[in-house]
Amino acid sequence: MTYTVNCSIILTELPLLERPAAVKAAGYDAVEFWWPFSEAVPSDGEVDAFVNAVQDADVQLTGLNFFAGNMGGGDRGLVSWVGREDEFADNIDVVVGIGERLGTKAFNALYGNRLEGVDPQAQDDLAVKNLAAAGRAVAKIGGIVLLEPVSGMDTYPLKTAADALAIIERVKDEEGVDNVKLLADYYHLAVNGDDVPAVIAAHAADFGHIQIADAPGRGEPGTGDLPLDDWIADARAGGYAGVIGLEYKPTQADPFAWTRA
Template sequence: MSYTVNASILLTELPITERPAAVKAAGFDAVEFWWPFSSAVPAQDEVDEFATAIEEAGVRLTGLNFFAGDMPGGDRGLVSWVGRDDEFRANVDVVVRIGERLGAKAFNALYGNRIEGTDPQAQDDLAVQNLAFAGAAVAKIGGVVLLEPVSGMDAYPLKTAADALAIIQRVEDEHGVDNVKLLADFYHLAVNGDDVPAVIAGHAAEFGHVQIADAPGRGEPGTGDLPLEQWIAEARAGGYTGPIGLEYKATQADPFAWLSSTTSTNA
C-alpha cells in the first residue's frame, strides 16, 4: 500500500520541522501538510526552513494545503471568503513556489465557511473564480487543486462529494480549468452521511487524492467501524492510482502500530 503521512495532524508532539524526519524514521517516504505557517505569505526564511526539513529528511512532499485562515479559531479556507481574495491569491504564489521546489503536485484549497451577512451566491461565484485562478497557477508545475467536503463545521457548505463536484464542474464550464479535483476523505464523507461506495464507484478514477481516518472518533484504521481497507481496494480497482493520505488522530503512543499486519508503508 502507498501511504503519505499528514504531519499536521500526526506527530504533533514534535516541532513541524522535525516531523519529516520522524515520518522517514517510521518507514515512510512521503508526507503531506496543512498550511504550516501562520500567515498567507510567510517570510522567506520560514519557507526555507520548512523546505529544508523535508529535503534533508529524504521524504517527498505529496500534498500541501493553501492558507485556510485561523483553523484553530474555526476558519476553514479563504476560497469563498469575500474580501480576502487578494490574500488567497497572494498565497497561491507562495504555494506554487514551494511545490516547484519540492516536487509537490496536489494542493488542497479549503472552500471556506458561509459568512453571516454575505450572499452565499456571491461566495460561490468568488470561489469558482479563485479555484480557476489557483488551478491555472499550479498547472504550470503540473499540479492539481483539491476540493474537499469537510465534516464538523455547520457553516462549511461542501458536505458531500456531489457538493464539491458541482463547484468543480462550474470551474471547468465557466473558466476552462480542468485540474481542480475531488479530495475524497473517506472519514469526512462517511460522517456527513454520504454514500461512500457510490462515490467511489462513480468517481474513483477522477479523485485528486484520498485521505482516511476511522469513525467514530477520527482515529487510526481499526478504531472505528468504517471498512477503509475495502474502500481503498475499490478505489484502486476503480482507477485511483495516487497515495492514501493518513489524516487521523492517533489514539496510542505509536500512531502507526495498526500497520504492522499490513503491507509496506512506503509511498
C-alpha cells in the same frame, strides 16, 4: 509509495519541522501538510526552513494545503471568503513556489465557511474564480488543486462529494480549468452521511486524492467501524492510482502500529 503521512495531525507532539524526519524514521517516505505557517505569505526564512526540513528528511511532499485562515479559531479556507481575495491570490504564489522546489503536485484548497451577511451565491461565484486562478497557477508545475467536503463545521457548505463536484464542474464549464479534483476524505464523507461506496463507484478514477481516518472518533484504521480497506481496494479497482493520505488522530504511542499489524 502507498501512504503519505499528514504531519499536521500526526506526530503533533514534535515540533513541526522535526516531523518529516520522524516520518522517515518510522519507515515512510512521503508527507503532506496543512498550511504550515501562520500567515498567507510567510517570510523567506520560514519557507526555507520548511523546505529544508522536508529535503533533509529525504521524504516527498505529496500534498500541501493553501492558507486556510485561523484553523484553530474555526476558519476553513479563503476560497469563498469575500473580502480576502488579495490574500488568497498572494498565497497562491507562495504555494506554487514551495511546490516547485519540492516537486509537489497536489494542493488542497479549503473552501471556506458561509459568512454572515454575505450572499452565498456571491461566495460561490468567488470560489469558482479563485479555484480557477489556483488551478491555472499550479498547472504551470504540473499540479492539481483539490477540493474537499469537510465535517464538523455547520457553516462549511461542502459536505458531500456532490457538493464539491458541483463546484468543480462550474470551474471547468465557466473558467475552462479542468485540474480541480475531488479530495475524497473517507472520514469526512462517512461522518456527513454520504454514500461512500456510491461515490467510489462513480468517481474513483477522477479522485485527486484519498485521505483516511476511522469513525467514530477520527482515529487510525481499526479504531472505528468504517470498511477502509475495502473502500481503498474499490477505489484502486476503479482507477485511483495515487497515494493514500493518513489524516487521523492517533490513539496510541505508535501512530503507525496498525500498518504493521
